Amino acid sequence: MAATDIDVKYVAHLARIGLTPDEEVKMSAHLAGILGYIEKLKELDVTGVEPTAHAVPMVNVLRPDVVRPSLAHEAAMSNAPAKANGLFLVPKIVE
Amino acid sequence: MEYEAVIGLETHVQLNTKSKMWCGCANAYGAAPNTQVCPVCLGLPGVLPVPNEEALRKTTLTGYLLNCEIPRFAKFDRKNYFYPDAPKNYQLTQYDKPTTANGFVEFEFQGGLARVRITRAHLEEDVGKSFHFDRNSGVDFNRAGVPLMEIVSEPDITSADMAYEYLNALKDILLYGGVSDCDMEKGMVRCDVNVSVRPVGTQELGAKIEIKNMNSFSGVRRALEYEIPRQIAVVKAGGKLIQSTRRWDDTTGITEEMRTKEHAHDYRYFPEPDMMPLAPTDEWLAEVRKLVVELPLARKQRFIREYSLPAPDAETFKNDVALGNYFEPLAKQSSNPKAVANWVINNLRAKLTELNEREKTEQSELGIEPADLQLTTLADLKFPPAALLELVGLVEAKTISNAAAQQVFAEMFATGKTPAAIVQEKGLAQVSDTGAIEKLCDEAIAASPGPVADYRAGKAAALNALKGYVMKLSKGKANPALAGEILERKLKG
Amino acid sequence: MLNQLTISELTSRLARRDISARELTQACLDQIARVDGTVHAFISHDPADALAQADAADHELAAGVTFAQKPLLGIPIAIKDVLAVKGHPLNCGSKILGKFISPYDATVIEKMKAAGAVVFGRLNMDEFAMGSSTETSAFGITRNPWDPSRIPGGSSGGSAAAVAADEAIATLGTDTGGSIRQPAALCGCVGLKPTYGRVSRYGLTAFASSLDQIGPFTKNIEDAARLLGVISGHDPKDSTSVAEPVPDYVAALDGQIRGLKLGLPKEYLIGGLDPEVKAAVDAAVKQYAALGAEIVDISLPHTDYAVATYYIVATAEASANLARFDGIRYGQRVDGADPIELYTRTRGAGFGAEVKRRIILGTYVLSSGYYDAYYLRAQKVRTLIRNDFLNAFKQVDAIITPTAPTAAFKIGEKSGDPLQMYLSDIFTISCNLAGISGISLPCGFTRSPKLPIGLQLLGQPFGEATLLKLAHAYEQSTPWHREKPAPIA
Numbered sequence A: 001m002a003a004t005d006i007d008v009k010y011v012a013h014l015a016r017i018g019l020t021p022d023e024e025v026k027m028s029a030h031l032a033g034i035l036g037y038i039e040k041l042k043e044l045d046v047t048g049v050e051p052t053a054h055a056v057p058m059v060n061v062l063r064p065d066v067v068r069p070s071l072a073h074e075a076a077m078s079n080a081p082a083k084a085n086g087l088f089l090v091p092k093i094v095e
Numbered sequence B: 001m002e003y004e005a006v007i008g009l010e011t012h013v014q015l016n017t018k019s020k021m022w023c024g025c026a027n028a029y030g031a032a033p034n035t036q037v038c039p040v041c042l043g044l045p046g047v048l049p050v051p052n053e054e055a056l057r058k059t060t061l062t063g064y065l066l067n068c069e070i071p072r073f074a075k076f077d078r079k080n081y082f083y084p085d086a087p088k089n090y091q092l093t094q095y096d097k098p099t100t101a102n103g104f105v106e107f108e109f110q111g112g113l114a115r116v117r118i119t120r121a122h123l124e125e126d127v128g129k130s131f132h133f134d135r136n137s138g139v140d141f142n143r144a145g146v147p148l149m150e151i152v153s154e155p156d157i158t159s160a161d162m163a164y165e166y167l168n169a170l171k172d173i174l175l176y177g178g179v180s181d182c183d184m185e186k187g188m189v190r191c192d193v194n195v196s197v198r199p200v201g202t203q204e205l206g207a208k209i210e211i212k213n214m215n216s217f218s219g220v221r222r223a224l225e226y227e228i229p230r231q232i233a234v235v236k237a238g239g240k241l242i243q244s245t246r247r248w249d250d251t252t253g254i255t256e257e258m259r260t261k262e263h264a265h266d267y268r269y270f271p272e273p274d275m276m277p278l279a280p281t282d283e284w285l286a287e288v289r290k291l292v293v294e295l296p297l298a299r300k301q302r303f304i305r306e307y308s309l310p311a312p313d314a315e316t317f318k319n320d321v322a323l324g325n326y327f328e329p330l331a332k333q334s335s336n337p338k339a340v341a342n343w344v345i346n347n348l349r350a351k352l353t354e355l356n357e358r359e360k361t362e363q364s365e366l367g368i369e370p371a372d373l374q375l376t377t378l379a380d381l382k383f384p385p386a387a388l389l390e391l392v393g394l395v396e397a398k399t400i401s402n403a404a405a406q407q408v409f410a411e412m413f414a415t416g417k418t419p420a421a422i423v424q425e426k427g428l429a430q431v432s433d434t435g436a437i438e439k440l441c442d443e444a445i446a447a448s449p450g451p452v453a454d455y456r457a458g459k460a461a462a463l464n465a466l467k468g469y470v471m472k473l474s475k476g477k478a479n480p481a482l483a484g485e486i487l488e489r490k491l492k493g
Numbered sequence C: 001m002l003n004q005l006t007i008s009e010l011t012s013r014l015a016r017r018d019i020s021a022r023e024l025t026q027a028c029l030d031q032i033a034r035v036d037g038t039v040h041a042f043i044s045h046d047p048a049d050a051l052a053q054a055d056a057a058d059h060e061l062a063a064g065v066t067f068a069q070k071p072l073l074g075i076p077i078a079i080k081d082v083l084a085v086k087g088h089p090l091n092c093g094s095k096i097l098g099k100f101i102s103p104y105d106a107t108v109i110e111k112m113k114a115a116g117a118v119v120f121g122r123l124n125m126d127e128f129a130m131g132s133s134t135e136t137s138a139f140g141i142t143r144n145p146w147d148p149s150r151i152p153g154g155s156s157g158g159s160a161a162a163v164a165a166d167e168a169i170a171t172l173g174t175d176t177g178g179s180i181r182q183p184a185a186l187c188g189c190v191g192l193k194p195t196y197g198r199v200s201r202y203g204l205t206a207f208a209s210s211l212d213q214i215g216p217f218t219k220n221i222e223d224a225a226r227l228l229g230v231i232s233g234h235d236p237k238d239s240t241s242v243a244e245p246v247p248d249y250v251a252a253l254d255g256q257i258r259g260l261k262l263g264l265p266k267e268y269l270i271g272g273l274d275p276e277v278k279a280a281v282d283a284a285v286k287q288y289a290a291l292g293a294e295i296v297d298i299s300l301p302h303t304d305y306a307v308a309t310y311y312i313v314a315t316a317e318a319s320a321n322l323a324r325f326d327g328i329r330y331g332q333r334v335d336g337a338d339p340i341e342l343y344t345r346t347r348g349a350g351f352g353a354e355v356k357r358r359i360i361l362g363t364y365v366l367s368s369g370y371y372d373a374y375y376l377r378a379q380k381v382r383t384l385i386r387n388d389f390l391n392a393f394k395q396v397d398a399i400i401t402p403t404a405p406t407a408a409f410k411i412g413e414k415s416g417d418p419l420q421m422y423l424s425d426i427f428t429i430s431c432n433l434a435g436i437s438g439i440s441l442p443c444g445f446t447r448s449p450k451l452p453i454g455l456q457l458l459g460q461p462f463g464e465a466t467l468l469k470l471a472h473a474y475e476q477s478t479p480w481h482r483e484k485p486a487p488i489a
């Protein structure tokens, strides 16, 4: 877990965030600083400690299988940047 | 060197719940695009998922039907990837703590029983549906958030045929359990196929090649029939296979490598913070266990065993569950279940099919949509099941002949009258009076010199012509066995 | 002026029909017109809609609807731009949502409307609640009403500033690592972060799902108790909301704090603590002792790891939560030749620097090969931090600390150094990691310039009634909450 080896270009691509070359440089510097700080967690011995995913533990929170009204079609599409024939339009998906 | 295929299947099955996995939108096929969507399944800012208990119940039931363990702790995770059909750009799935694990499916294959181990059956959500146009694509999110169960097999499958039979066995089990409608046309079952080849006798797996998103079982079989020899040919020619993803083209009948300009997938799984883990209680599991049904293969084997049925009849009842359910109570009351099975399969089913065809024609002429057709089912028959039993009894007791029984059945199917009443009405009771039949036999011999000569010349089959003549004279009422005996005696004498 | 009054004062006057909801709402709108050019607490607001709601409230008052039935009838309450209000914009302080109009109400908004409140305005915030100064908003900075050259705190800076500047009677904000308590402290108002699960998050645009909570900003403790009572409770739309009964929080404000134990954690007296802040908190501790509370020295040994833990857990969750802002179904799209290009451009142009930084950090800590070293380890340290608090609460009823190490800092002072900004949340972050309740209330002022200082009380899970009781007893014995910011008066 070396602090400064973060490949910003690769991670930004995973996150689908376009960065300018200038942003990339700044980002690398900032992240190196933060990751360096985060290194302090390595000081702690966490053997045998259970991870906490939820601060208030509960289990089996479920809903009954009941149909409720959907949005009206117009409301569902109202914020769409591009639409046609009832569909949300996107650039052609190439698999 | 001989090569063998090593095949594992990931089968995605839509569960037939009323509502979607995380929201109250209807889980129903065929609505106009983006009409079964809400803030939750559109992934609007601020929404939260709440899991559908029925989907969890159906997944757990599937676990029982596939002989799986049901772990006492399961959870949902986020699988992160960007795709236009994924409203949140992560899919909620069960990564390392699935609801069921370590089971198996048994099915008949090449005259024996095959077993394919099941790694897990876990619960996740379906994505939207994309439509592709010339210059762009469009997305309908009605399907987004429909509960989807993924059944992962171990790589225990060794041929295209075996994959095909495994999928059919799996589908039968899911239909029996009532967890999915398994309508392939509606995309309710989709498969990813992992296939590699290796020299027979070796253990190391070859490069895993995935064929994505197959939507028919015959497609899976054809794709494997193409892909396995392709891989063997590459290896035999000294080539090297690398891990890759291919697409099956159903029209050309070939698989082709998919263009992957992507980095290797890095899904960044982590536990879903918006939902709590699952820890099924004893009481809850006991309730699910009550829903466990007999498996198709077990039913077929039991029908063969308990009712002395030939395998094809038992197979018919395995595949047509309603027909089998009609048959079984009658079989239990009958001294001749085999005869009951014959009547149910050869007469009842045939008549019903014929009627349904007629109904379809009539109703479509009236402009009724295929989905709205009102067809007669076993539950709507005019006669009660006991009437069929009575009919079989009349034949058994030789009260009526088989030929007469056909007439009786046609009448009771049409009118719902009891067999006894029909026999009475039509005077169909079989004649077993020796004297009367002797007279008819004499008449037949006198009128048929040809068959008589043939029989005497050693052609035993000629007796049938004479027997038929007797039956005709008796209007079908003569006991055919008795007529045969008397004819034989007279001709030999 | 009506807009300066508290909910308690206003409800009795509305009930007597001394004043109308319309007059009250108009007073808030007038104040916005007068001061918001300087403060810029609001991104936008719709005066006509607010007045229409006020008129509806007046009709109900005329028809005899009581405050027992609708406890917030006619009270103008403004909303942080991260909460969905049907028919109104939702931008989360970001460019990326474009002209998004929410087609649904957050559960807290439904509850506020059911309680009769005049729900209005979109309050400025750090973009996607990521920040401690409201400087990362795409809609301009919000200024501290006590000194417009200074930040109001963040991320709910608009919510705090609006209350401090009397532009609304109360506001709602959200708190992921201190985003309610720290701006409340810096603006001199009351801010309450409920226990995780106390208030439904449905309709709160998630930053970090396991840390976020919605809470009230008010002028005094009694108002906080009233608002908390309205917004709390189990919600079937939020799996993480808890079916714990909602007590009568106002009834808990009985002044009976004699014998209650207050823990003073030694780890919170750190080097960076401003001497004036320290002096104010020391004085508050003395005041509590004088009121009959028992002060107990305690230790929260893993405090020093909280900021690091937080920046792993929160950014990891955020990296997934913010993936939905992709320009496909809503928001401001920057087109591309294929979906990948569309995403990359849309998100590159739509997110600001801090949001990008946190998404990339969160993506990195979850990525293949790093999960165990970062995310899993952070979740384990989170357990240690939570256990620190649960152990402490075996000895004490609440914990007393400063809310922030310093009073409001200058605009631009820390915006170039993200880590220094993160470290300013040092006293508030642990509360979210542990999922417990916390409140900030005024406990004095720095001398020159005169800036508010906040006192933080941390309570047990679902211990809000005790927290409010303790806070109320202190407030009633001190003058701080009655002071108003001179610069905008």
Ligand SMILES: [Zn+2]
Residues within 6 Å of the ligand: A070, B020, B023, B024, B025, B036, B037, B038, B039, B040, B041, B042, B145
């Ligand atoms: Zn929905």
